[in-house]
Structures are given as C-alpha cells and as structure tokens.
Amino acid sequence: LIHYPAANLQVDLGQAVGVVQRIEQVMAIRNRALGVVAAQFRQERNRAIVAFPPDPEEKAVNLMKPGSYSWFVRSVQTSGGDRPPMPVDLYWPGQPQTQPQTQPQTQPQARQQIRQGNPKSTAARPKHPIVVISHGLASNRQAFVYLAQHLVSHGFIVAVPEHKGSDTAFVQALLDGRGSEIADPQDFVNRSKDVSRTLDLLEIIGPQLQGLAGTIDFGNTGIIGHSFGGYTALAVAGAELDFEHLKNQCTNDILIPRPNPSLLLQCQAMFIKPFPSDRFVSLQDDRIKAAIAVNPIASYLFGAQGLRSLQVPTAIIASSDDTIAPPLPEQFHPFTQMRAVSKQLFVMVGANHFSVLLDKNSDVFNLPNLGDRSDPEQYRTYFKTLSAAFMARHLQNSRGGDRYLDPRQNSQILSNPRQPLYSLSRLRPDQLPNSTPQTPDQSIPDNLPLPSNLG
Numbered sequence: 001l002i003h004y005p006a007a008n009l010q011v012d013l014g015q016a017v018g019v020v021q022r023i024e025q026v027m028a029i030r031n032r033a034l035g036v037v038a039a040q041f042r043q044e045r046n047r048a049i050v051a052f053p054p055d056p057e058e059k060a061v062n063l064m065k066p067g068s069y070s071w072f073v074r075s076v077q078t079s080g081g082d083r084p085p086m087p088v089d090l091y092w093p094g095q096p097q098t099q100p101q102t103q104p105q106t107q108p109q110a111r112q113q114i115r116q117g118n119p120k121s122t123a124a125r126p127k128h129p130i131v132v133i134s135h136g137l138a139s140n141r142q143a144f145v146y147l148a149q150h151l152v153s154h155g156f157i158v159a160v161p162e163h164k165g166s167d168t169a170f171v172q173a174l175l176d177g178r179g180s181e182i183a184d185p186q187d188f189v190n191r192s193k194d195v196s197r198t199l200d201l202l203e204i205i206g207p208q209l210q211g212l213a214g215t216i217d218f219g220n221t222g223i224i225g226h227s228f229g230g231y232t233a234l235a236v237a238g239a240e241l242d243f244e245h246l247k248n249q250c251t252n253d254i255l256i257p258r259p260n261p262s263l264l265l266q267c268q269a270m271f272i273k274p275f276p277s278d279r280f281v282s283l284q285d286d287r288i289k290a291a292i293a294v295n296p297i298a299s300y301l302f303g304a305q306g307l308r309s310l311q312v313p314t315a316i317i318a319s320s321d322d323t324i325a326p327p328l329p330e331q332f333h334p335f336t337q338m339r340a341v342s343k344q345l346f347v348m349v350g351a352n353h354f355s356v357l358l359d360k361n362s363d364v365f366n367l368p369n370l371g372d373r374s375d376p377e378q379y380r381t382y383f384k385t386l387s388a389a390f391m392a393r394h395l396q397n398s399r400g401g402d403r404y405l406d407p408r409q410n411s412q413i414l415s416n417p418r419q420p421l422y423s424l425s426r427l428r429p430d431q432l433p434n435s436t437p438q439t440p441d442q443s444i445p446d447n448l449p450l451p452s453n454l455g
Contacts, residue, residue, distance in 0.1 A: 026259040041422040045407040061400035067154035070094035091158040129220035129395035136227030150384040185271040192283035220395040222290040230296025237291035239310040245303035262325040266300040290394035304337040313342035319351035329435035347422040355379040
C-alpha cells in the first residue's frame with residue numbers, strides 16, 4: 001500500500017469482507033485436511049506390518065550427512081534442435097573418501113586428479129545412477145546446489161538444466177515490462193523436452209568426460225522437481241496431461257475466485273499452440289524410473305485420469321503452509337489419484353512453498369517471511385535426506401536408507417517435533433475434504449496438530 005502509485009485508494013468493503021471470509025474458510029479446510037493426514041500418519045507409524053523390513057546384510061547409511069564420495073561439477077550446454085541452447089550443470093562422484101567433502105572441486109582439479117589416478121582403478125569404479133533436478137518457475141539451476149552436492153556425495157550423478165521460458169531471466173523480463181506472460185505456455189511441453197535433451201546430452205558427452213566415462217548407469221535414472229519442476233517430474237515420469245479436464249476447469253472457474261495462485265499458471269497451458277486435438281498427451285521419457293515432486297502443481301493439468309497413467313515409484317513432498325500451490329488440491333488429492341507401483345507422501349509441517357530453496361536470490365517470486373519462525377535448514381534436511389533415501393531405494397536397489405522412508409523410524413531419527421514430518425503411503429479420496437466447498441465448513445476436529453503460526 002505504501003508504494004501504491006496514488007494518493008487515495010478505494011476499497012470495496014463487501015469484496016474485502018468476502019475475501020476475509022474466504023481465507024478463513026480455506027484455512028479451516030486446510031487444517032481439516034492436515035488433521036486427516038496426521039491421523040493417517042499415526043496409523044501407519046503404529047501398524048504392526050513392517051513396510052520396510054531391515055536387510056541384515058546391508059548396513060544402515062546416515063543420509064542426513066554428506067556421503068563418502070568426493071565430487072566434481074562442470075557446466076555444459078545443449079545445442080541443436082528447435083530449442084535455444086540450454087545450460088546444464090553436471091555433478092559426478094569422484095573417489096570415496098574417509099572425510100565428507102564440504103567444498104566443490106572444479107573441473108581442472110577433477111582433470112588433474114583423474115590424470116594422476118591409476119587407470120585400472122578408474123576403470124573399476126562403480127556405476128552411478130542419474131538424477132535430474134528440475135527447478136520451478138522464476139528460478140534457476142542454483143536453487144538446489146545443496147541437493148545436487150548431497151546426492152553426488154552418496155553416489156549419484158546429477159544433471160541440473162535451466163529451463164528457458166520459465167527461469168529467473170524470463171520472469172524478470174516480465175517484471176521489467178519486457179514480457180507479457182507469466183510463463184511461456186509452450187514450456188508445459190518444452191520442460192519435458194528439456195529433461196530428455198539433458199539425458200541425450202549426457203549419453204553423448206558422458207562417455208567422453210574424464211572421470212565420468214564408464215561410471216554412468218543409464219538404466220537407472222530419476223527426476224526431482226520443485227513447483228513447476230514438480231509438474232515436470234510427474235509429466236516425464238508418466239502422468240498424462242488431460243486437456244479436456246484442463247479446458248473444463250479453466251473455462252468454468254474463470255469468474256470464480258480461487259485461493260490457489262498456481263491455477264493462474266496451470267491455465268496458461270490452454271494457450272499451447274497448436275492446442276492438442278487429443279484429450280490426453282503423454283510427455284513421458286521411458287528412461288525415468290523414479291520421481292520426486294516437491295510442491296507440485298497438478299490438479300488442473302492432469303486430473304484423476306491423467307495421474308493414473310503414472311506407474312513408476314513416485315514420492316510427493318508437500319508443505320503445510322504452501323499458499324502458492326496449496327497442499328490439499330495440488331498434492332493431497334493428486335496423491336490419492338495416483339496408481340504408481342510405489343508411492344509415498346511426505347508433509348513438512350510449517351513449511352511454505354519456498355522453504356526448500358537454497359536462498360531468496362534463486363527465485364524472483366520469493367515472498368517475505370511474514371513472521372514465520374520455522375528454520376528452513378530443517379526442511380532442506382528433510383528434502384535432501386528423503387531424496388537420497390527414495391532414489392537409493394529405487395535406483396540403486398539399496399535399502400541402507402529405508403529407515404528414513406519408514407514412518408515408524410523417521411519420526412524418531414529424522415523428524416523434528418517443532419517442525420514435524422508426516423510420511424504415509426496410503427490415503428483415500430473420501431478421507432479428504434473438498435478443497436473448494438461452496439459454503440463454510442465448521443466441522444473441524446478440536447485436536448488437530450496445527451502449525452504454530454496458525455494462531
């Protein structure tokens with residue numbers, strides 16, 4: 001209001017009261033949904049059946065800390081095709097070491113160490129699975145450096161593309177008056193192509209890079225995405241865009257105020273040219289064997305039918321206080337609609353849409369703190385630990401980190417009581433409230449485990 005360019009400001013009191021009532025209603029629904037998730041978490045935590053039996057022949061691994069691998073990073077660039085060149089940061093493991101590495105090693109250092117190494121020992125190095133990290137709208141490949149480094153230290157090769165059309169530069173141009181769209185509508189298709197181009201590039205240059213050649217396990221590739229990148233992860237993993245559902249939702253709801261800002265972005269897919277003639281469009285890359293979607297946008301883009309085609313192991317990580325992509329419509333309901341062979345839902349209580357980002361400079365839409373006293377480092381610990389454990393389980397066939405995925409164990413070794421983590425593998429649609437009821441719902445249980453900043 002201070003910066004509003006006028007001396008006076010007229011407020012429609014009726015509209016203002018309606019907005020306040022709507023916010024109260026949405027908060028009540030959100031709290032009720034969190035209560036359902038918390039109850040389901042307690043049930044899974046206490047059930048007698050062991051979902052993650054320990055392997056007596058495999059030692060438990062501490063995935064909350066950096067692993068034993070040294071690591072290297074190099075920036076490369078895609079070329080050719082109908083898309084502009086795209087920068088990609090490649091991270092790969094070096095030799096295991098007794099002390100975890102805390103500082104990155106540059107490519108010249110990597111070359112020097114590889115030249116000095118024994119060729120026979122280099123040839124004997126183990127193969128490492130690939131993980132692609134897809135950033136969100138208005139973000140860039142620097143947002144998850146900490147995640148890439150953590151995964152590499154535990155034996156993964158990581159590729160981080162920067163999506164032109166929805167990155168920091170594109171949205172900054174919009175804010176500067178040099179653009180007219182919040183995101184390029186074609187990016188709903190191009191982002192998936194970016195992931196495939198990244199893997200194609202790795203297949204071409206990987207065997208030529210010293211230190212990387214002969215170590216890539218191309219048969220085990222996963223993807224992790226945040227927000228718009230969460231959509232990207234679900235799409236390349238097999239969820240199909242449902243354009244009939246999208247058209248119906250965006251057309252019918254255009255005059256109805258929705259407490260879900262992500263719908264503004266999702267409805268941009270209506271302007272893809274040419275608009276698909278088929279109802280369902282698949283952007284799947286068959287090389288993806290596991291997916292993690294953090295704060296994804298999914299409700300209008302996929303719908304129940306589109307999500308049923310997702311078959312690979314998939315984890316959804318939601319933030320209880322996410323006001324950009326609210327957890328009930330964008331993560332909880334989609335989770336119930338998924339038919340993946342193995343799926344898990346993790347809920348970080350007290351976290352918001354930006355809690356897992358490295359810093360505020362990695363996203364031009366990052367909002368002020370607004371009195372949130374939670375520690376973002378705790379949520380980043382959740383994110384990197386769960387990512388390493390889930391990918392190890394499904395790409396490395398390693399069960400050394402299963403205790404972080406098991407609600408009976410992670411509540412003791414990973415979850416912080418002040419910023420708890422809920423984890424569950426099952427949830428029915430009929431357990432959840434409707435995300436947009438037409439009348440206020442006052443039937444809220446009294447014993448809900450609400451985040452501390454709800455008042």
